[in-house]
Amino acid sequence: MAEQGTRATGTDRVWCVVVPHHAEGARRARHRLEASLTALVPAVTLADAVTVTAELVSNSVRHAAPLPGGVIRVAWRMVGGGIEIRVTDGGAATPPTERQVGSESPDGRGLAIVSALAEGWGVDRDGLGQCVWARMAVPAAQPA
Template sequence: MSVSTAVREQAWCLVVPHHARGAGLARRRLAHDLGGLVSAELLSDTVTVVAELVGNAVRHAAPLPGDVIRVAWRLRTGSGDVAVEVRVTDGGADQAPMPRQVGPEAVDGRGLAIIDALAQRWGVIRDGLGQCVWAELYRPLLGPALPVPSD
């Protein structure tokens, strides 16, 4: 006898300006889309990671054509956990993103350390058009599975 667990996925994409206000737009949209679908802890951590990734893209990378950044997230439930994958795509930078060692008095430089602390995995994909920094966050599924969206 075989037991299978259904895996459900939902995905969203947003294009924001390559400007500091882009992080706020991405945070609000992600919180709206995932609110009620994931735990408060996972939502808070995911919003923080997206804000850090977009902020880093604005500060350290070139924009995509149109002076924008692409932000995407995917929600997956099944197999006893809920996972959110976020991707921030920009026009790239001279150097790949790397965590920095900063002192306690530093006013910046902690973004990737925060992402590393909150996400189970993260990485960078570079291609000829730019770069995508991605992160995966997951938690045990508590309670019933997410409802299947109706079309």
């Protein structure tokens, strides 16, 4: 069911997967991102990127409408010494915002987690819906 692709644009490497608009979609996106970046980034950075992807896709499933066909588009690219992750869905009535929640709250931490792990995040809207993106630094390789 998932459409997957990789392309190179100059020095950028770009991957895209289309996943179902339900919890299974988050799992598929995490596994695809991990498989594509394992040899390219340090393990700690990869773990953070997987977490950010999971939070963005989970938020899309929970709070936004799907794209036509009941799907979410997840794309990531290596560019400028970092990773950019983009999750595109059909949008929601209110824009995504980071919430302040108490320690006993069972949810509401997704964008706080993204904010803590990423250098920045934001929302782009167009005629199709909305794209929530996050940018993460990839540390330079350490000499052996």
